[in-house]
Amino acid sequence: MIQPGDREYDSSRVVWNAMADRHPTLIARCTRVVDVVTAVRFAREHDLVIAVRGGGHSVAGFSTCDGGVVIDLSGMRAVEIDPAKRIARVQGGALLEQLDRAAHEYGLACPVGVVGHTGVAGLTLGGGMGRLQPKHGFTIDNLLSVELVTADGTVRHVSNEEDPDLFWGLRGAGANFGIATTFDLRLHPIGPNVTTATVVFPSERAREAAALYRELFRSAPDHMHLGLSFGPAAGGRSTTPGQRAAGTVAVGSTHVGDQQDAERDLRPLRGHVDPALETLTPTTYLALQKMSDEEMAWGKRFYMKGAFLDELTDAAVDRAAEQGSIAPDGCSISLWAQGGATWQVAEHATAFTGRAAAYWLGAEAFWTDRERDGEYIAWGRATMAALKPFTRAGNYVNDVVEQGDDVVRAIYGDKKYERLRTLKCTHDPDNAFRMNQNVRP
Ligand SMILES: Cc1cc2nc3c(=O)[nH]c(=O)nc-3n(C[C@H](O)[C@H](O)[C@H](O)COP(=O)(O)OP(=O)(O)OC[C@H]3O[C@@H](n4cnc5c(N)ncnc54)[C@H](O)[C@@H]3O)c2cc1C
Structure with missing residues (x-):
């Protein structure tokens, strides 16, 4: 205490x-x-x-x-691996880095997020997107069961066999229904070696970059995760009126398949005329999973807005490139292609809403100076307002900063929201667990 x-x-x-x-x-x-x-x-x-x-x-x-x-739950971080069954038993306070490291010892991994110091619990109960999603789905698609302390202080074991309705709600709206003390997660053989590749263009060539990205999404195998990001060029935005602001757009991929094929599969990202930067980096899955830890270190101020897109039109690309170019340092707009294994699970099969979309998009702002809160939050809001016409209904709950009944209803859509309310009335009628994107009973 x-x-x-x-x-x-x-x-x-x-x-x-x-x-x-x-x-x-x-x-x-x-x-x-x-x-x-x-x-x-x-x-x-x-x-x-x-x-x-x-x-x-x-x-x-x-x-x-x-x-x-x-x-x-930071005192409950144990991870046990059953290599024969390919299952990880993970305590409710564990971080991704602990799960990644324990599984990696056996050449295995669970699809989780991309920053090592993120918690397994919040990530999983919201959905869990990351580098392995095209091949093996979201974290919730690999969730086998949860040990849950409910609002009345009882300990329950929840799975598709034991309580399919509550298990449905835990996969996407889980923070509403109790405290998860253990997760059983399915593992897959991954690595140890993987390869990443990136090609960066000035934002004037954003349409060319987007065309490459769309083509990769159409043709790349599921062992390639595909990202597209827009941001200000190094050195910040242009301050001269009338001058076109300088931004960049990057197409990137992580290849987790057979490494003999990596160079061939990543070839579309190589050999472009006059790119701002081109990289091809052989690494290990474990190193990659920790690569952004420092950049995303604790102690910064953060604001974001997320959305899903059915398609990536040139008009949307133009808006994203503009907003990326005028962004303050520390801001970016990222897209991740969905598809692959994430599309093998039906949209209605879990509370998570948005998997049927082609792309997830996040506008993210990092800064340190409290006095600049207004500027960074305004950029995040203006960026999403500019991109709104290109988005579809639904939201990833873990991206949402704003709160309120309408916000939560918009995350899940009316039908899922009503089902979640019924579940909430059954399992937490007094709303003991309300520090979350709250489904009010
Ligand atoms: C730097 C950074 C990188 C990220 N990268 C990704 C990514 O790659 N992919 C992705 O999908 N998401 C990502 N996210 C979003 C992330 O999934 C959410 O922020 C998630 O909620 C974090 O979980 P946590 O346990 O660390 O959070 P916490 O702040 O501890 O909790 C988040 C929510 O979950 C609830 N909660 C936490 N633990 C439990 C528990 N044991 N039982 C029940 N409820 C619990 C809390 O009450 C709270 O409502 C990222 C976030 C950050 C800040």
Whole structure:
């Protein structure tokens, strides 16, 4: 138990997004399932707000609160691998790097996100996108079961066999229904060697880059993850009125298939006339999974807006290139192609909404100076407003910073939202778990 005045209080209340600077009354650092049960019962008896902390990466700052209890699972990070069954048993406070490292020892991996210090729990309960998704789906597509402490303080085992309805809700809206203390996740043989390639153009050539990206999406095998990103050129935006702002657009891929084929498969990203940059990097899957850890380090301020797109038209590319070019340093617009294994699961099969789209898009802003909050948030909002006409309904819950019933309904769409409300009424009628994109009972 950590309280205000304790030596560890300030370091323990910090979460990844520096925008969420809150002061809980109590931080309950759990090391066993029974601690989680006790913390839930205590908070409920004393009518205290509950925030649940896995990896602390919530972009909206949901894993902390003012004046309530943070149920902190950072003392529960064990990962056990069953190499014969290819299953990982992961505790609710584990980070991706712990799962990645443990599985890698056996030449295995679970599809998770791309930054090592992200929590497995929040990522999985929201969906889980990453480099392996075209080949093996989202994290939820590899989720076998969850041990869950529910609002009444009981411990339940939830899977497709035991409680298909709740398991449906856990896969995309999971933070609403309890505290996950263990996840069983399916693993796949990956690596150890993988290859990445990137080609970067000035944003004047954005349409050419997008054409290459679309062609790769049409023809590339599922062991290639495909990204397209827009941002300001190094050195920042142009300040001369009338002068075209300088931005860049990058097409990138991670190849996790047979490495003998990597050079051949990645050839479309090579040999372009006069690119700003071209790279081909053999590496290991584990190194790649940690490659962005420093850039995405704790302590920065962060804002984002996400969306799904059915197609990538030239008009959308023009808007993205413009917004990338005028962005303050630390901002970018990224697209990830979906398809592959993510399309093998039906849209209605899980609460997650948006897998049927061709592309996920995120406009992300990082900065450090509190006084520039307005500028960066305004860029994020203006960027999504500019791209809105090209997006489809639905949102990835883990991207959404704004809150409110309408926001949550828009994430899932009316039909799924109503089903989630029914589930919420059954499993958490008093809304004990509300520090999340909240489905109100
Ligand atoms: C730098 C960075 C990189 C990212 N990269 C990716 C990516 O590649 N792919 C992707 O899909 N997403 C990515 N995300 C989004 C990420 O998936 C979400 O922010 C996710 O919620 C983080 O989980 P966490 O456990 O670290 O977060 P926390 O802040 O601890 O929790 C997030 C939410 O989940 C709830 N929660 C946490 N633990 C539990 C638990 N054990 N049981 C029940 N509820 C719990 C919390 O109450 C909160 O509502 C990234 C985010 C950041 C900041």
